Amino acid sequence: MRITPAxxxxxxxxxxxxxxxxxxEPGEPAHSDAVGxxxxxxxxxxxxxxxxxxxxTVDEQALVAGKTLPPSPR
Structure with a gap:
């Protein structure tokens, strides 16, 4: 994970x-993603x-990966 409270x-x-x-059930996702x-x-x-x-809202204990992104394209 590369994001922090900063x-x-x-x-x-x-x-x-x-x-x-x-x-x-098998085949259903075990993870989800959020972008924002x-x-x-x-x-x-x-x-x-x-x-x-x-x-x-995500519990920090459930985080698998994270990264910062450039500003959203408009």
């Missing part, structure tokens, strides 16, 4: 473990705002 305000891409993924602006990273939780306004 990246708040940056555009990021993260991959995270989906809760209960071990109990999923890292709005906060506090008390072990990341908040990522998608371009369409949705907010995704």
């Amino acid at each position: 990246d708040v305000g940056q555009r990021v891409s993260v991959r995270f473990w989906v809760e209960g993924a071990a109990a999923r 602006v890292l709005e906060s990273w506090a008390d072990g939780w990341l908040s990522i705002r998608w371009r369409d306004g949705r907010l995704t």
Whole structure:
């Protein structure tokens, strides 16, 4: 993982473990991705705002990978 709380305000891409993924049916994804602006990273939780306004909250313990991205193309 290459992102830290110092990246708040940056555009990021993260991959995270989906809760209960071990109990999923074969062939269903065990991970999910989020791409957007890292709005906060506090008390072990990341908040990522998608371009369409949705907010995704991710437990830092579920992170698999992450990186900063250049600003979104307009």
